[in-house]
Amino acid sequence: MEKREKLYEGKAKIIYATDEPDKVIAYYKDDATAFDAIKKATIKGKGELNNRIASFFFDLLNREGIPTHFIKQLSDREMLIKRVEIIPVEVVVRNLAAGSIVRRLGIPEKTKFEPPLVEFYLKNDELHDPILCEQHIYAMGLATPEEVAKMRELALKVNEILKKFMEEQGITLVDFKLEFGRKDGEIVLADEISPDTCRFWDKKTGESLDKDRFRFDLGDLVEGYRKILEKLEKKQ
Ligand code: UDP
Secondary structure (H helix, E strand, O other): OOEEEEEEEOOOEEEEEEOOOOEEEEEEOOEEEEOOOOEEEEOOOHHHHHHHHHHHHHHHHHHOOOOEOEEEEOOOOEEEEEOOEEEEEEEEEEEEOOOHHHHHHOOOOOOEEEEEEEEEEEOOOOOOOOEEOHHHHHHOOOOOHHHHHHHHHHHHHHHHHHHHHHHHOOEEEEEEEEEEEEEOOEEEEEOOOOOOOEEEEEOOOOOEOOOHHHHOOOOOHHHHHHHHHHHHHHOO
């Protein structure tokens, strides 16, 4: 496997081509952004932690039968993934109220959602990732009703798997964001699953072990992410 030219650089990752047209490499950077990139920092060690944590979660989900873009972890900061066409819709699943839903709707923090909520947001930084209802998705031609149904079904399955798994490690999965792609006509889970894209609360202490540490200066980010990785590695 040969690493070739840079295809795309995002806020937290760089995607490189390989000598195989249907496979690309995701390189995890140390950059952190929040609040539409108004708050920015480089946090040494974040990229490696997220690559290792995301590799663990994708491997777990692959084994549980969820179709994902993940092939294998290549190095501390790199994973080999299938090249997919990303659907520009962010899918958020919420078990407990936190973050934007508290600010936007005034729902008290920690309110339990049973069944979990599934929300859709437009992946567009200039427009600040506005929330979408399904009609918007169809009107804008972002995805078909069948694709939306599949994304919802997969997002809820991912939630069941990760929520149960994290619960066993003493961690509450509060909410998370997923992105999906199209690969040979199928919907596959793509992008990343890490403390950058999930809210994880320590069950005993309530401590945030995710990007809220950076967003709200709650403590050393690397220390929180490392606690997550250590719990995952104990399970291997
Ligand atoms: N999230 C994300 N990328 C985004 C927006 C949200 O990864 O562009 C994640 C976020 O980390 C949290 C969940 O999705 O785990 C719900 O985020 P929310 O809508 O509460 O927005 P926030 O308050 O985090 O900006």
